Amino acid sequence: IILEGLAQFINQPYHWIYWSFSLIMALLYVLEGLQPDWLFVSVLLKNVGRVLLFPILYAVSELSGELSNLSWIGFIDYWRSNSGHVFIFLAALLLGLLLGLAEVQTQHYLLLLRKIARHLRQVSEWSFSPDMLAQSLDNNKAFEQHRVQRVILFADIRGFTAWSEDKAPELVVTMLNEFYDQAEKIIVAHEGMKPHFIGDEVMTWFSDPEQALATAVTLRDAFQTQLQPYGLAAGLGLHIGPVIEGLLGSSSTRNYDIVGDTVNTASRLMAAAGSGEIFVSDDLAQVRPERFQNAPTRQIQAKGKRDKLIAYSL
Template identity: 30%
Template structure:
């Protein structure tokens, strides 16, 4: 069974110092030792410790260089490092702190100081990991942007709203209830979860704030808590919708390849306008969301869209028309709106670029290429294999 003790790496080129530190720490911690910088980096690569006690003055690669390399690697950048050194000048300490050292312990060492500082830094880094884990869990229930703003202090957990011009997106699956009435629950769960996972990733990549899932529907908005400007927010939203429809077509191919004969089509609506955005609810339970007539209009556009289509309002179209092709539709009679609503269909050609899944199928031949799953480093080899197959056909 693996040790549950915190894991400490001690790095020093003097055997007596390594023996002393291991003897001092091994009752409470899982201690490993390294006699050089390269050996330490290799040990960290294979099994990252919770804390490193690092000598500065070592031949070949000194402690400063070891710390530089640790901080350049995303997997090791957060490991706390305490320097063990007989160098005690202010300049020397400043150099270490600038590199990212957590602390200094002067030689000759004092065992009580070593134990106290090791304990303090392990507890601090443990708290940081727990906070990060909590943040990761919360971001599964709240928009990641909202979680980040709560943790960095830019947003408070209090009932407060503001008026902002946002771009609002709605999507749903056409005739989902009727289409899935005879499906097995496992099939519904698999397709719906994989669909939402892919759409959520696309929304996040484009900077959208995922408001909620309502059955088979999805609501996303742009412009809060972060904004790039009203026009750029609108462009990001339409580009997100295009990416979602492209991915939806690719998912249908992949689902068939996995042996499923079930599928569905998605319709989408987009509108830009002033909304109330913020925390709504009570002192005990709040919901970060948006409300207003402009939100309702996005939902009405989505309901009026054809399967596989994207309808946007006149306001959104005026913001994106220089970069997004669209065709004006017959004005919509929308529930809750006294006047007919102008609507624009995003051109299908705008969705044809940037394909990620290619499939060729005929009697005796079936080829499927999914660029999202094919690593960049392997694409050249895959291209050679396709050319070899083509040569064999001749």
Template identity: 35%
Template sequence: MLVQAWYLSNSKCHRFWGNPICVGIYTPIDLPIDGLDFFQSPSHVVFWLFSLMIATLQGLRFHWAKGIDDWLIPPESVVRALMVVAFYVVIGIESQYFIPSLELIVTFSRTATHWFLTWSMVFIGLLLGVQSVQILKQRKLLQKTAQLLGNMAEWRMGSHVVDTALNNPAGLAFQKCDRRILFMDIRGFTSWCEKTSPETVAEVLDEYYRCVEPAAAKFQPLIITFTGDEIMGIYATPQQGIAAAKSMSKAALEMLELYGIGAGCGVHCGSVIEGLFGGADVRTYTVIGDVVNTAKRL
């Protein structure tokens, strides 16, 4: 059971082959003791039968028929509950020195207490199955919401800030850092906007961002922000900052020359104050200092 639980706890495991591990280990251990009589024992038959039923249902859920969890989880829960009843029946009959047969099993199950036990377990299995479906739906919704919030946080502040917030919240406090600050903006953007429709301006800006961002992201920026036609990138090393500036300039100029405009880029290095700035409702992670001002003017 421990080996099976260890294997099934791995997210990459195959559920069909993982569920019979327990009975698969038990069989070769007990087979030399019982010989071929092993397969004549009803408890062993029940063990194998229910293990394969659960393995099949889990195989369908996780591998062969994904997306129908609502229909597979309740039957799987009922099968698990009925396994207890099946073991109880065959062991109860064997304890009275009878050889289990279909007739004895039916007779044994017809008594009031056994009938009550059987249908109670079916009912409990269904309830647990429905609860599992609800929990699964809630988990998927939470995962979807968390992913959306994570994406929105990264779009606003970048993956570096989000990772820091999750793993080292103290790292968001104001601190003096040695950073490489990069600024890029479109030259003549204001005068070009005056002669261009707002729809075209929005489309060009969007295309500009989509062309330049991959070039900036290639060199592991700590933060990238877009403000109008201005792009700011913060890098950890001079090599990253300069390489990013060259790559971003090339991408921007190739795209903007189609519209008769260009872009300027500047990089400056030095000490800045870095941290989470803002009020109670609106905050942003950024850097301030003379190095930032100089980079922007360059």
């Protein structure tokens, strides 16, 4: 407009063609957003339009200099007057279609990869927190086995086997799913590891002893409310100590897990706890002695243990 002036700019037909083309391209992009099913058609049309734009602009520019009154008939006659013009038009059309088909294929694979990535992320988050997944992308050794100190927490539904004996499988599954959902929400909120579910048992672990103890109390209170309508309750056990943490399993099947006597001890404490009880090992109690100064204690002869375990009731 600055170079030619507004009147001259408006009177030039190739300007109208260019802006019409731009408007059509914008509408095609809008169509992709509103109608994803039309994506492939839109991609084809955009590529054909891009390739045809320049020969059409060239033809209009040439004709506007030769004809005083540019018309569709004159435009068509221009293309038909020379076989080279027809060749250029058809070659451009074919090139646009080929480019469009190539982009359609690329878009198809891109959509497929995004779908697979979303699915893999969802499946991965069943076992790992988003933070752990992000860490594994930056550090390929994040899941390797390593020795660490952890607080292990076990929770188990008391009387579950007898209760489920005469219940419909659908009711049992519904109750367990409610139990699992409640446990996971509380554990994740207290920065615990994604819980493992084994039948009516929940197992998780923590780096921070205070978070583990707070989680145990919250779980007990939540389970009492949730399981009471079924006539059930849960017992919990916690212990602190060294474990091996990382991917464990065979060459083709692995889970992120922990192993060690610390895990076994926490499980034995959980098994000894009654309905609504939390048993904490002496080792964990010594980490927060002020919290267990007046707590009742019990000596437990746990299976597989030579010495009795001292358990504090939380």
